[in-house]
Amino acid sequence: MKITVLGCGALGQLWLSTLYQQGHDVQGWIRIPQPFCAVNVISPEGIAFNRNMTTNDPEHLAQSELLLVTLKAWQVSGAVSTLMPMLNDNCAILLLHNGMGTVDELPANRLAILQGATTHAARHEGNSIVHVATGATHIGPVTPRGAALSSLADTLHNALPDVAWHDNIKPSLWNKLAVNCVINPLTALYNCTNGDLLAYADQIEQISQEVAQVMAIEGVEIHRDSLLSFVYQVIESTSANHSSMLQDIRNQRHTEIDYITGYLLRRGRKFGLTLPINTRLFEQIKRKENDYERVSS
Numbered sequence: 253m254k255i256t257v258l259g260c261g262a263l264g265q266l267w268l269s270t271l272y273q274q275g276h277d278v279q280g281w282i283r284i285p286q287p288f289c290a291v292n293v294i295s296p297e298g299i300a301f302n303r304n305m306t307t308n309d310p311e312h313l314a315q316s317e318l319l320l321v322t323l324k325a326w327q328v329s330g331a332v333s334t335l336m337p338m339l340n341d342n343c344a345i346l347l348l349h350n351g352m353g354t355v356d357e358l359p360a361n362r363l364a365i366l367q368g369a370t371t372h373a374a375r376h377e378g379n380s381i382v383h384v385a386t387g388a389t390h391i392g393p394v395t396p397r398g399a400a401l402s403s404l405a406d407t408l409h410n411a412l413p414d415v416a417w418h419d420n421i422k423p424s425l426w427n428k429l430a431v432n433c434v435i436n437p438l439t440a441l442y443n444c445t446n447g448d449l450l451a452y453a454d455q456i457e458q459i460s461q462e463v464a465q466v467m468a469i470e471g472v473e474i475h476r477d478s479l480l481s482f483v484y485q486v487i488e489s490t491s492a493n494h495s496s497m498l499q500d501i502r503n504q505r506h507t508e509i510d511y512i513t514g515y516l517l518r519r520g521r522k523f524g525l526t527l528p529i530n531t532r533l534f535e536q537i538k539r540k541e542n543d544y545e546r547v548s549s
């Protein structure tokens with residue numbers, strides 16, 4: 253399959269390396285064009301993949317059957333809108349990022365758009381990407397034309413298992429949003445690993461309860477206790493991780509808070525819910541972000 257991976261960060265390099273090893277014709281696409289990007293990935297078993305891979309070839313992009321988007325949520329609409337006119341009618345777009353709401357920011361289009369949530373964890377270590385934790389990726393359609401693309405899950409599964417297809421992806425996206433609403437802001441505020449959050453049971457429960465309220469109105473029925481046990485399951489399975497938001501705050505980068513807690517609050521507001529616990533977390537993270545963004549601008 254001809255594929256362009258938009259974004260060559262940790263997750264992007266992971267997909268580039270695994271898709272290439274499955275024999276797919278892949279290239280990367282980066283903001284500042286270069287003919288090649290170095291893809292250096294170390295698997296959980298310690299096996300290294302090192303290769304210079306083609307980037308930003310417009311002909312490859314025009315012929316691509318899949319645009320796999322691994323950018324941060326806040327980069328998605330700008331980058332994807334710019335590339336859309338260069339894609340062919342049969343190219344599917346798969347968005348793989350934390351949070352929700354980016355699809356609503358894309359211009360009206362004719363393309364098949366899919367969204368996914370993944371629990372694979374990869375991080376930069378020196379010049380390499382270390383695939384620290386294997387996980388699962390859930391994908392499904394967010395535009396009507398995406399509904400016919402269930403075979404894509406098998407293709408991706410062969411490269412980086414597990415990948416599961418869902419005709420209705422909304423529950424998977426909301427479950428992952430709930431996890432991110434709990435883990436990301438709390439780890440960023442307490443400057444701790446995901447596992448250290450076990451000491452903050454009350455806050456975890458209050459955040460999850462507000463998320464469950466919005467999920468119920470969104471038609472994603474989940475019992476409060478089931479959501480809470482899912483959140484704890486992810487905290488335990490990623491206990492040694494430094495969440496992406498903690499890494500963003502430590503490196504003074506823009507965070508995904510607008511698409512995680514921010515999205516939750518926007519959806520809640522639409523239904524007249526005020527969500528005080530999540531509102532406070534949102535404001536605390538925005539304050540941290542504004543402190544360094546003001547200094548650097």
Ligand code: KPL
Pocket residue numbers: 350371373431432435436446486490493494495496497
């Ligand atoms: O998605 C994550 C993130 O860090 O952004 C979790 C699941 C919380 C793992 O760290």
